[in-house]
Amino acid sequence: MTDTLHEPFHTDPSTDLSTHVPLTKPQLPSIATALAAAVSWGLAGLPALLLSWPIAGWVVVGWILFVLALPTWSGLIEGGRKAVDRLVTILVWSTFALAMLPLVAVIYTVVERGAGALSVEFFTASQQGVLGEGGGIYHAIMGTLIITVIASVISIPIGIMAAVYLVEYGKNNRLSRTLTFLVDVMTGIPSIVAGLFALALFTLLLGPLPRIAIGGSIALSVLMIPIVVRSTEEMLKLVPEELREGALALGVPKWRTITKVVLPTALGGIVTGATLAVARVAGETAPLLLIAGTLRGTNFNPFDGAMQTLPVLIFGEATRGGLAEYVPFQIERAWGAALVLIMIVMLLNLLARVVGSLFSPKTGR
Secondary structure (H helix, E strand, C coil): CHHHHCCCCCCCHHHCHHHCCCCCCCCCCCCHHHHHHHHHHHHHHHHHHHCCCCHHHHHHHHHHHHHHHHHHHHHHHCCHHHHHHHHHHHHHHHHHHHHHHHHHHHHHHHHHHHHHHCCHHHHHCCCCCCCCCCCCCHHHHHHHHHHHHHHHHHHHHHHHHHHHHHHHHCCCCHHHHHHHHHHHHHHCCCHHHHHHHHHHHHHHHHCCCCCCHHHHHHHHHHHHHHHHHHHHHHHHHCCCHHHHHHHHHCCCCHHHHHHHHHHHHCHHHHHHHHHHHHHHHCCCCHHHHHHCCCCCCCCCCCCCCCCCCHHHHHHHHHHCCCCHHHHHHHHHHHHHHHHHHHHHHHHHHHHHHHHHHHHCCCCCC
């Protein structure tokens, strides 16, 4: 009995799973993706050279070969499941690169053609009395800032209060449904319609075809309000209902619950949405061209006459007729103003990110 218990346990080799089931599956080397890409575009380069294809043709043919080569190689070595994973990965990265291509191309073109125009004079001088080379865009920068700030002062409070009504007071009533419908319609209207509205309004007030900067702010506010309403509404909906119920259970009035609990909780998203709305309208051209007009000098009074803005200046410099020797200076000035406008919009987007992170609710202890 003792000898039987102490006998070594012998297993049948035919039932030993370790001799039949491998613990690791075969995998492609780590350089498989790079190697398949090099081979694919290398093979595509042969007909591209022989047939004198453009670079776009070579890239497309190489991409097709790469999409076929790597998943096929993976299917032979790693199995069908891994091959499908590699195919989907290629498609995702390809669509990402395709989406980034226009953005990179625009930024590269604007920087390449507009960087040469940047100088101290370009930022500190206007076009008053300048007929050819020289001058700057100081008047357009100031005009853009003044008109956009006034539009923000008009739009942001209206948009926030409208969103508060939709979420907190007017749930599913007729007025809220009508307001939601109108906001949706305003979101999709062309910007030229906002300019025509402001032009018609000030024509009734001031006479035929007025050119006044405050009219540009009114036109931009028509475009900003639906954006602010939509972004604020979505942020308010994300506030947990338990916070409202807890404040109301303690006897806090509803208006104070909104101002002290709901709005501070959603403040980060509200500020981000408002800043993005400002960045959205900062590059509008058509409404400002109609009502704010153009001016080669600096005007700091939005209630007195026309005021130049960066989008209108870019349009004017790129399309204005004149002597042949003036055209290169105008085109360079337009590209430089476009670069400055992109920089302003980029700074506003970065500001929105920073402000949103600062005012967002803290979830840690």
